[in-house]
Amino acid sequence: TQARWTDSEERYEPLLAEKDTTEVEIGGDSPLPDDLTRDSVELPSLSEPELARHYTRLSQMSYGVESGPFPLGSCTMKYNPKFTEDVAALPAAGVHPDRSDETVQGTLELMYRLQDYLGRIGGMDAVTLQPPAGAAGEYAGILVAKAYHEANGNDRSEVIVPDSAHGTNFATAALAGYDVLELPSAEDGRVDLDALEAAVSDDTAALMLTNPNTLGCFERDIEEIASVVHDAGGLLYYDGANLNALLGRARPGDMGFDIMHYNVHKTFATPHGGGGPGAGPVGVAERLAPFLPSPRVRRTDDGAFELFEPEQTVGKVHGFQGNWLVLVKTYAYIARLGDPGLADASAKAVLNANYLAAQIDYEVPFGPFHHEFVASAGEQDAADVAKRMLDYGVHPPTTKWPEIVDEALMTEPTEIENKRTLDQLAAAFDAVAAEDEEALDAAPQQTAARRIDQVAAARTPRLSWQALDEES
Amino acid sequence: TQARWTDSEERYEPLLAEKDTTEVEIGGDSPLPDDLTRDSVELPSLSEPELARHYTRLSQMSYGVESGPFPLGSCTMKYNPKFTEDVAALPAAGVHPDRSDETVQGTLELMYRLQDYLGRIGGMDAVTLQPPAGAAGEYAGILVAKAYHEANGNDRSEVIVPDSAHGTNFATAALAGYDVLELPSAEDGRVDLDALEAAVSDDTAALMLTNPNTLGCFERDIEEIASVVHDAGGLLYYDGANLNALLGRARPGDMGFDIMHYNVHKTFATPHGGGGPGAGPVGVAERLAPFLPSPRVRRTDDGAFELFEPEQTVGKVHGFQGNWLVLVKTYAYIARLGDPGLADASAKAVLNANYLAAQIDYEVPFGPFHHEFVASAGEQDAADVAKRMLDYGVHPPTTKWPEIVDEALMTEPTEIENKRTLDQLAAAFDAVAAEDEEALDAAPQQTAARRIDQVAAARTPRLSWQALDEES
């Protein structure tokens, strides 16, 4: 049972502002004239001991990878090695981004090495570390594709995205100003080659593809897919969300992808932080390198490192150099595993998914699976299944997506679980599968809060303690 | 409600050894001949992710100062400032203890400064940092007293200890080879001057005294007490456990104490660590300085710092220089508060104890109080009261001690609680005071484990997982 710190019949842990606030008037001894300042500011006013307790309790009412299994499909919830936190906390890691190159040779060298590592792992010729998240990586990649086509006098208006793709692919293409063409999946959950051939045209700027796809299935026709897109003059974009399934077994560059992003907070085990920060470095084939965001790092003939602006750069996708501290952790993780560890990570991630899929009572369509599978809750509501699984002390899978599977339970155990934990997970799945609607409706019971009415919350949005105050 | 991670009907979180163990055979490629090695070793064998989860869950099933109020009498559970952890973690703090003086000038200087701070705070002329805990400080102090008497050709066999004193005082005197003379308290809970006069003799080596005493009451006759003991040729020892009541208001040295120890994990807010480590520096009056443990630190004429052996040193009470990292935190805490902060800490600690004592329904005999008070649970069993208080999300007071109060609830809120928290604490006291035996017997319900039968546990001691294995 998760900790549950209850203050009263009305609430759990009170808000900071409900404990104590102070309103500070500005003026009097202010160093600025009145017309340049606000009148007052009212904020929580608590002692350090009180804050420590507040956040300690809040933490206990949250659940992370170190709380228990977290098989959230498509999210790759790996263990985040503690030592990577320590290296990112080194004071020298956190210099100001506007330092001159010669004074930050250590930082630039580390960036250079990481660019190199990522290039080798993805089979890509040039890498930028700037995008601060996967979706930002997609965006940088699509900007590069756009600049490439424009530089070739090749005005293209469409990006093709399979229906099973991550929502970010659609949104990114739209943000970059493209029309989005949705590609229906074939019977086997993979890209329908005929449909793809029908879809491509002179307007095709790129196909965005996840491989293995969100069903955990490898796009076996990847060579043909690449040909079709390339023959139409389009580029092939690799969404790196599922790269953990392929480390050391296949590289996007070798499959014909021209552009890819890496989700380092998935594949390379940097912490998800309750939603972020991650980082989304982008790798490209040689001919696209001149368009990458600026600046990148290179090594000069005398062995020094310097930032430079790629000739036909798209400019920037982050105000500075992205989520650098996350990238330091990425480097440390890759260095810790090396070739054998990375290959083993994928092997065990795939083994775990296959093993778990074989153990559970829920139907698991499609396959064969790599790092994840999508089970179907069948007659049960997948969202209810998830709530009930919480009562078994485990985090549930991603639910109701991809829509290609009814009442989807998208499950990705990752390599960090052993057989014992997978068996516990399977037992949780199976226990819930055998339960009736009443039990599911009453769940969860063992969590910091009971079932929350999200529909009601959205109906009357209250997004600040000020909004709560107004009510009362 | 505290987190409760349950594995089955038989246990909560499994033991490490119940998850997985490996037996490693030694030999074969061992670098040592067989007759110098053991045959095998069998220990838990778990991955880092599993360990992270194990200890995360264990932590959530424990309660610290940052979990909520912790008014454990005589223990001074103050907030442990986070930044003191960071300074103690500086790599330069952790050098090897056998480094030559000239290579650890930073460490020696910091020791010197801390000796100086503590001397000023206690009104003592010379300080050693070596004792690794309060009881070790008592022991060092009594060794110093013994050496002093012996050096004066003054063979004394008794140490006098008031009946309300901490158990360590009795045990320490015994460990040092003294007979212990227990001094009964007067009606008002303080030292009975007549009894003391009757007790002292040529055999009196020292009187060990806590002031304020364990009832929270100041020994108002301290000047007379000192005279009586000193006139008999004895020394006055100050147990520093309750020094948080006096900071900046009175100093043991000024009251006539010859020797004292400082409980830095109480007065100076270093963490208790679930039992330790603490540190118990000892301060003495000038004439006792030559007997202090070796080595101490001094400043040479050229401004360097060096270790030296006091002329008539008692030798050592710790293999090296005590719990150094704890002392670094001590320094940081004292520096943070300085004069105004230290005085304020005592003021608020005393205010809090008086306020809380005035709020609760239980009878509170004796007084006036400084930093703590001892309430009486009256007809209720103090241990049951404590268990029930846990259900209100607070840690209970120390129970059943000192025995001078029936069913004692020895309560020390410290300065870190504000009125709001004290009111919550008072509400918890009063709620329990109003409850019947049944409710008390059934408590606690809101904790990681339910009521534990400690008597049965002691009847059949099982002190290792090996002992559990044998059973099953």
Place this chain on the structure above:
Amino acid sequence: MTENDTRGSPYAPHTDAETQAMLDAVGADSEEDLFDIPEPVRFDGQFDISPRSEQSIRAELRDTLGRNDDLTEFLGRGHYDHYVPSLVDHLADRSEFLTSYTQYQPEVAQGFLQALFEYQSMLVELTGLEVANCSMYDAATALGEAATLSQRVRSVSGDRALVPERMAEGRRSVLENYASGSGITVESYPMADGNVDVDALDDLLAEDVALVYAENPTVRGTIEESLGAVGDLAHAHDALFCLGSDPVALALLEEPASVGADVVVGDASTLGLGTAYGMGIGLFATREEYLRQVPGRLVGVGEDDSGRRAYTLTLQTREQHIRRERATSNICTNQAWVALRTAIHAAWLGPEGLVDLAEDCVTLARDLAARLDDVDGVRAPAHDRHHFREFCARTERPAADVAAALQTEGFAVHVVDEHELQICVTDTTADAVDDFVAAVTEVVA
């Protein structure tokens, strides 16, 4: 040692026996058999990355990063180094926060949700606007999102965004990228002595302007004196007024709502993160009327089955995972953990501490400018304005030479023009000011 065992991932716990049992269970002969990858695209090579122990990687990175020069940084221009209290690290590093995912199962994530709700609330107070999201990537991307929002919500279709001629280079570039996808063009308006040239702005304004962006403090550290006028001008042309700032500045300077700001963007990591080589967190706040056009995640309040208040992500239908190409933004992974840090830091300061810190930002910069102005060969501040944290200083010697000489003395400053340096002072550099003044005195001579 196991530490150096290079057979596999140290974070994959499988014993050989366990692996075999699992392979048996799925009917595979080997792990390789599980990979459904056509032979031609199989990778049979090596990355040539040697695995190392955590001990050696810590030493390696200490060494590599140790090659950075140890400089005292008087750098700002959009990224500021305030002292982050220990408490922030210790609490934010708790694994339940750090290693958790986006709160799609709110019942088991109440703590983080509440912390984000508190973050939102603090920004609501600081901006005076009704809605703050729980993070964008940084100030630049937040500004980009403001531009796309302006186009979505503006009643008359507009495709121009007006920005100050002087702004952080990266911020402008990111804005242009975001804007271009929506067909918005970005144009500069002139500055007058470090503030908005209001008359010039007025000349540029027309009905096709969707967004007017101004900053307070500006990129040169000046405090903007015409915010109300800028807001009025924008509104007069039915454009949104977007203000760039940060939580420290917001605690003291004019409240954005009071000068008519429709959107506030900026970098909230001036609290909670330190310099971090430019890593930050995008602050994004706006008016309630634009709620359903807000990019990124929002935490709202609901009730659970026990009738108690509970927190949940809300209005998710705006987001990409539901609305896909019609989402308000493509953002998915955000900077939630940094938001937690910002909130803890703000709470640690409290309103008194925050206002004191903000006032220090004014007085420290003012005092340093005055001291530098006393140095022969330096005139500071270059602009006749009030300043926040930083200011420009004119140097008789070429600024690049002065900066290079200061670098040798252990100080980093910006060069913003041939004879102009920019100098930023925060609480982390306050103690070094004497040494800095001495160094400047020496090198400008």
Place this chain on the structure above:
Amino acid sequence: MTENDTRGSPYAPHTDAETQAMLDAVGADSEEDLFDIPEPVRFDGQFDISPRSEQSIRAELRDTLGRNDDLTEFLGRGHYDHYVPSLVDHLADRSEFLTSYTQYQPEVAQGFLQALFEYQSMLVELTGLEVANCSMYDAATALGEAATLSQRVRSVSGDRALVPERMAEGRRSVLENYASGSGITVESYPMADGNVDVDALDDLLAEDVALVYAENPTVRGTIEESLGAVGDLAHAHDALFCLGSDPVALALLEEPASVGADVVVGDASTLGLGTAYGMGIGLFATREEYLRQVPGRLVGVGEDDSGRRAYTLTLQTREQHIRRERATSNICTNQAWVALRTAIHAAWLGPEGLVDLAEDCVTLARDLAARLDDVDGVRAPAHDRHHFREFCARTERPAADVAAALQTEGFAVHVVDEHELQICVTDTTADAVDDFVAAVTEVVA
């Protein structure tokens, strides 16, 4: 800033209004009124300690401790620096562990109790003895406690403790102090080429000996080859055999129980703490028959009202807070948090990692000794024994001169005799061995 507010303790949260309300509630006019201290002993002065901000104290201590020379330490002699994995810091620093008290309310302290129970169990495995307590202060005080225990449990009254002529100075001094209170005298027995001189020990033994103490490895790093004989001798005279070791050595060297050890003492912080300027944790294990004479705290197993296994401090009637002057020891505050760290480190290594580490301790020392032996002017090891982590080396040049020269080169070693150095190599110094050999080669020439 509040940070620098010097009006009171930053950790006492009272507002002025709150203080007043509380004073009113207790009927006091001021805080001073609450202090019941006679005027003559009131302190009206100042300590003259200025309060500083946490930021400035961090800078001050970085600066002060930064005055320590940055040396690579080849130091041992009872205190060893093994690499402590990050995991240990991160888990042990969780506040529920770090800021908790002794587990007098076990229902709310199950986690820490279980961790201590696991620590005890690991030592039971490593020593082969049935009982391990959950900590003494360090190896020296653990040995002192072994001496007092020996007198309590020995059937014939004895007042002599025999210890090796060479042992860590501090350990011997602490032992003498503990022994003296019980009327025990400490006597040395001779060593033969770095091991126990068994014949000489035999000559010293008699019925009045309560305790025979030996170490494995010895203070000079040699592995003791006659442990079984020492144990037999002790038992033949009805004395307890106490063995000093540490958890890393115990993983590889002869199991104490198998050589007849009645008590094992040592410093368990070779796992979990690093050098720490000598801070450690006293390992204490003994036979079940002496259970009720064990000093310090013990965690046992019981059952809770739900029928589940639960942990609790047990056999507390041995302890000072109950038995007072008849307690088995005066220890109260112990080193519980270090025990937690030791257990996490041991669990992180696992048995393979622990044995590998122990084997490294043999081979790293052996290899370094061989390399130094190849250097002209050095003979190593000085003793014709197997070694663990460290060894002595004879130098033609005076050892003090060599050590001083090495210090200049950035290395710290022990000087143990006029022409004898002692050199210790662990996993933290393994990488520096090449540089060290080069430096020795240079300075002995």
